[in-house]
Amino acid sequence: MGSGIHVGIDLGTSNSAVALFDGDNVSVVTNAGGETLTPSVVRVDARAARTVGRRAVRGLDGDPGNTRAEWKRLMGTGERLPFEASGAALLPEELSAEVLASLLADVRDAAGFTPRAAVISTPALFELPQNHATTRAGRLAGLEEVVLIQEPIASAIAAGWRAGHEGSWLVFDLGGGTLDVSLLETADGRLRVLDHGGDNFLGGKDMDGALVEWAIAALDRRGQAGGLADRTSPRGRRLLARLRMACEQAKIELSRAEHATIALSESGIDGGGSDLEIEIARGELDALVAPFIARSLTAVQGLLARNQHAPGDVARVVLVGGPTLMPALRTRIGELFGGRIAAGIDPMTIVARGAALYAGSVGLDATPAARAPAPNAGLPVRIEHPSVTADLEPFVVGRCLAGAARPDRVRIEREDGGWTGADAALSPEGSFVIQVRLERGRRNAFRVRAFDRAGGEVALATRGFAIVHGVSIGDPPLARPIGVARADDSTHIYFAKGTPLPARRTFAHHTVRPIAAGSGDDALAVPIVQGESNRAHRNRLIGMLHLRGLDRDLPAGSRIEVTLELDRSGQLATRADIPGTGQTFEDVAFVLVPTATVEVAERELAAIGRRAADVQRRTFQLGVPAAVQAIGDVSALLAEADRALPAARAGDVDAAQKLHRLLMDVGGALDEAEALLEWPDLDAEARRCKLTYTPLVAQWGTPAEQQLYEQELEAAGVARKRNNAAELELHLDAMRALGRAAYCRDPRSMADALDWAAAHVTEAMDVAAASSLLDRARAVQAQHPVIHEAGVGLRALRAIVAEIWELFPSPPELRAKSFDSGIR
Amino acid sequence: MIRAVETDDFENLSRAHAENPFLVLGVDPSATAAEIERQGQRLLSELAAGLDGARRYETVFGARARTSELVRSAIAELRDPARRLAHEWWARGLAAPSP
Numbered sequence: 001m002g003s004g005i006h007v008g009i010d011l012g013t014s015n016s017a018v019a020l021f022d023g024d025n026v027s028v029v030t031n032a033g034g035e036t037l038t039p040s041v042v043r044v045d046a047r048a049a050r051t052v053g054r055r056a057v058r059g060l061d062g063d064p065g066n067t068r069a070e071w072k073r074l075m076g077t078g079e080r081l082p083f084e085a086s087g088a089a090l091l092p093e094e095l096s097a098e099v100l101a102s103l104l105a106d107v108r109d110a111a112g113f114t115p116r117a118a119v120i121s122t123p124a125l126f127e128l129p130q131n132h133a134t135t136r137a138g139r140l141a142g143l144e145e146v147v148l149i150q151e152p153i154a155s156a157i158a159a160g161w162r163a164g165h166e167g168s169w170l171v172f173d174l175g176g177g178t179l180d181v182s183l184l185e186t187a188d189g190r191l192r193v194l195d196h197g198g199d200n201f202l203g204g205k206d207m208d209g210a211l212v213e214w215a216i217a218a219l220d221r222r223g224q225a226g227g228l229a230d231r232t233s234p235r236g237r238r239l240l241a242r243l244r245m246a247c248e249q250a251k252i253e254l255s256r257a258e259h260a261t262i263a264l265s266e267s268g269i270d271g272g273g274s275d276l277e278i279e280i281a282r283g284e285l286d287a288l289v290a291p292f293i294a295r296s297l298t299a300v301q302g303l304l305a306r307n308q309h310a311p312g313d314v315a316r317v318v319l320v321g322g323p324t325l326m327p328a329l330r331t332r333i334g335e336l337f338g339g340r341i342a343a344g345i346d347p348m349t350i351v352a353r354g355a356a357l358y359a360g361s362v363g364l365d366a367t368p369a370a371r372a373p374a375p376n377a378g379l380p381v382r383i384e385h386p387s388v389t390a391d392l393e394p395f396v397v398g399r400c401l402a403g404a405a406r407p408d409r410v411r412i413e414r415e416d417g418g419w420t421g422a423d424a425a426l427s428p429e430g431s432f433v434i435q436v437r438l439e440r441g442r443r444n445a446f447r448v449r450a451f452d453r454a455g456g457e458v459a460l461a462t463r464g465f466a467i468v469h470g471v472s473i474g475d476p477p478l479a480r481p482i483g484v485a486r487a488d489d490s491t492h493i494y495f496a497k498g499t500p501l502p503a504r505r506t507f508a509h510h511t512v513r514p515i516a517a518g519s520g521d522d523a524l525a526v527p528i529v530q531g532e533s534n535r536a537h538r539n540r541l542i543g544m545l546h547l548r549g550l551d552r553d554l555p556a557g558s559r560i561e562v563t564l565e566l567d568r569s570g571q572l573a574t575r576a577d578i579p580g581t582g583q584t585f586e587d588v589a590f591v592l593v594p595t596a597t598v599e600v601a602e603r604e605l606a607a608i609g610r611r612a613a614d615v616q617r618r619t620f621q622l623g624v625p626a627a628v629q630a631i632g633d634v635s636a637l638l639a640e641a642d643r644a645l646p647a648a649r650a651g652d653v654d655a656a657q658k659l660h661r662l663l664m665d666v667g668g669a670l671d672e673a674e675a676l677l678e679w680p681d682l683d684a685e686a687r688r689c690k691l692t693y694t695p696l697v698a699q700w701g702t703p704a705e706q707q708l709y710e711q712e713l714e715a716a717g718v719a720r721k722r723n724n725a726a727e728l729e730l731h732l733d734a735m736r737a738l739g740r741a742a743y744c745r746d747p748r749s750m751a752d753a754l755d756w757a758a759a760h761v762t763e764a765m766d767v768a769a770a771s772s773l774l775d776r777a778r779a780v781q782a783q784h785p786v787i788h789e790a791g792v793g794l795r796a797l798r799a800i801v802a803e804i805w806e807l808f809p810s811p812p813e814l815r816a817k818s819f820d821s822g823i824r
Numbered sequence: 825m826i827r828a829v830e831t832d833d834f835e836n837l838s839r840a841h842a843e844n845p846f847l848v849l850g851v852d853p854s855a856t857a858a859e860i861e862r863q864g865q866r867l868l869s870e871l872a873a874g875l876d877g878a879r880r881y882e883t884v885f886g887a888r889a890r891t892s893e894l895v896r897s898a899i900a901e902l903r904d905p906a907r908r909l910a911h912e913w914w915a916r917g918l919a920a921p922s923p
Contacts, residue, residue: 188857188858188861190857190861190903192903192904275882275895380872382872382873383873384868384869384870384872384873385869386865386868386869389865390861391858391861391865392864393862394862395862395865395866395869396869397866397869397870397872397873397875398873399873399874399905429876431870431873431875433866433869433870477900498900498904499880499897499900500896500897500899501894502899503894503896504893504895505889571908704884708841711913715910760843
């Protein structure tokens with residue numbers, strides 16, 4: 001670790017890049033054409049031969065039916081993209097694998113080995129299914145190990161890993177298709193992600209689109225746009241692709257020059273074969289892209305406001321992505337942040353550089369030697385240390401693996417001769433812990449020496465080790481919480497936002513309905529969701545664990561232990577254990593990013609439009625400022641969905657996907673607004689909980705429950721003051737749980753419960769069973785007319801009441817909302 | 825109507841609190857950020873090297889198994905000032921339960 005070569009890959013929408021980190025320096029690998037950027041374009045010809053990168057780009061113009069680009073938005077979907085001549089149809093991850101394989105071949109040519117492991121960057125807003133697809137692409141390209149890093153973190157590492165800047169950072173990453181803005185903080189040399197924001201549908205492609213429309217209008221005015229009359233015809237598509245490339249080229253030129261020419265040779269756009277040229281001034285382009293820049297700044301200001309930051313609080317802004325080279329954009333961002341834009345950074349390769357540095361920090365050695373055994377001569381010693389750290393005096397831990405010739409003491413020396421540690425005696429288990437001293441901001445190589453009692457040197461089978469001093473990020477943080485949906489539509493959070501990966505957690509649940517083995521209806525669903533809401537249905541379903549093929553019947557209320565495990569690449573493993581039967585289930589169906597048909601999306605669009613109107617009306621009636629803010633973008637998003645609809649109808653899968661995502665985003669904003677409109681009810685519920693449960697916990701709670709309750713109560717009070725609905729719901733859930741646990745020790749609670757059950761017995765899942773349990777309870781009550789705390793009667797009644805409650809499940813409508821969850 | 829049954833929530837809540845980052849890392853709630861990072865990194869190295877002493881930690885609920893996932897999670901939790909504040913509160917309470 002700390003030595004070897006580390007590979008980082010930026011798998012971009014438009015272009016991809018690969019960088020190497022050798023512990024001292026980062027270098028971007030050039031491809032066979034001598035370029036640092038490889039276009040993310042794949043062409044498959046009639047003989048199924050595949051071309052990637054610059055050579056394939058030509059196909060976008062001349063052979064659009066067999067050339068594909070910009071599939072990144074489709075990652076994680078099951079959408080196969082067809083190649084007409086060969087009849088092949090490839091998944092987005094298979095296309096990504098082609099690009100990755102090309103980049104890995106470039107590394108082989110440059111460094112002399114084919115990487116076995118790499119860090120690949122993904123957008124911060126990618127969800128688990130999209131991350132899965134990226135990892136699969138890496139594996140398909142031949143990588144044994146893939147670790148994912150969010151693009152803004154990679155950018156920040158690259159921009160600041162040796163610079164020693166402290167304070168808040170903003171990473172503004174405007175790619176071909178998406179805008180990611182991230183707020184980070186460096187303190188004591190450690191990088192932390194504060195929050196992400198952005199726009200899934202704003203990128204350089206939108207700016208190119210505006211320029212294309214402007215060019216077509218200009219041609220039309222000259223009577224030369226005839227060939228583009230039908231843009232869906234093969235000829236129209238081909239001409240449009242050519243015009244798009246010419247416009248993109250002009251846009252790039254306008255980053256350096258005041259004027260550019262959109263040149264189309266032998267275009268045929270006017271129906272003939274003449275060359276066409278359209279002059280454009282930078283000012284005209286600036287006016288065209290101004291709305292997109294304004295939208296991007298709105299995303300930035302939203303992120304800052306959400307985190308109580310003013311632009312003046314941001315010490316540095318890092319610009320990432322080709323479109324950030326546009327002077328108009330740089331000027332506007334410079335104005336907002338007082339010119340604090342990090343200089344000397346190539347926005348096109350910064351992500352790949354950061355990914356390579358990150359590979360170094362997690363010790364992901366890409367060389368085949370990383371798998372080679374250590375030299376045989378000498379005593380085997382296992383040395384553990386951080387690969388990259390901000391600590392100038394980190395600990396190094398070692399353990400001698402063979403007992404026979406165990407040395408007496410160990411010494412560590414820095415190879416530059418600048419530091420030698422004191423000898424450390426070995427513990428009885430053959431281990432040692434030594435604090436080493438690093439030189440600031442560079443790679444520090446160490447050797448380990450061991451001595452016997454007589455002072456003679458003992459040969460060790462170790463190559464030594466190296467530690468790089470620099471900004472450390474540690475483990476990749478989870479971008480959004482992941483949990484399990486419960487039948488009452490609540491979410492049990494397993495991993496909070498920012499949880500470092502890998503992570504593994506187990507929690508106990510109970511089933512909500514009886515399941516008969518072999519009945520055909522023996523599948524219990526454990527939905528896995530990702531999102532910020534405490535209400536399950538407001539989060540996104542990302543996986544489903546089905547418990548099928550039970551050995552024996554499982555009564556309602558059976559205990560089930562669910563374990564979720566996420567590895568560094570975002571791969572989710574799920575497991576459920578039923579202690580009562582000893583059965584274990586690991587059958588997880590991963591949910592793909594949904595790709596609804598256009599017809600369904602159209603219906604959804606109409607429905608969500610009506611819902612938006614209703615929420616807007618209620619928001620303004622009730623005058624809740626936070627809700628007004630939550631729905632601020634809804635009209636614009638719906639307008640964008642309307643604009644995407646014609647292209648989606650014409651068969652553009654990217655537009656269909658965009659439409660679907662826009663609908664999800666509008667749904668999310670409306671959910672948020674509705675939650676805010678429900679605030680008065682939630683606030684009243686908080687008061688009710690306090691009045692109901694405080695005396696119960698005080699009288700019947702154990703000291704531990706009382707202590708927990710007090711703290712939850714205070715935390716709920718803070719959440720109320722802050723008007724934070726999600727926080728408040730969490731604390732109320734905890735208060736209810738503690739209150740219920742305490743209440744069941746109150747002898748009167750059993751009588752209350754039985755009275756309620758008797759009044760509602762017809763609503764039970766099994767009326768006969770509920771009636772029988774009630775009879776049993778009445779018999780116990782007759783036998784023990786006075787129920788004492790901790791008495792036999794109370795224990796018996798409690799067991800019966802617990803069984804009765806199992807027969808009153810969550811209302812079906814709630815279960816349906818929570819993805820038919822079978823657990824509570 | 826309060827459902828007077830013991831639920832999994834209390835068990836899960838106890839489980840979460842037994843995983844208080846200060847307990848997992850074995851550091852005092854007043855530890856500096858640098859001390860926390862250094863101790864976390866030391867524990868990760870000790871766990872990776874298979875040192876017995878690193879494998880368990882004490883809580884009011886009894887001794888618990890310490891894993892590298894728990895340690896990493898604890899370090900990350902304490903990097904967030906707001907979350908650290910909450911954990912400090914719990915850690916002080918859990919270290920000395922009220923009578």
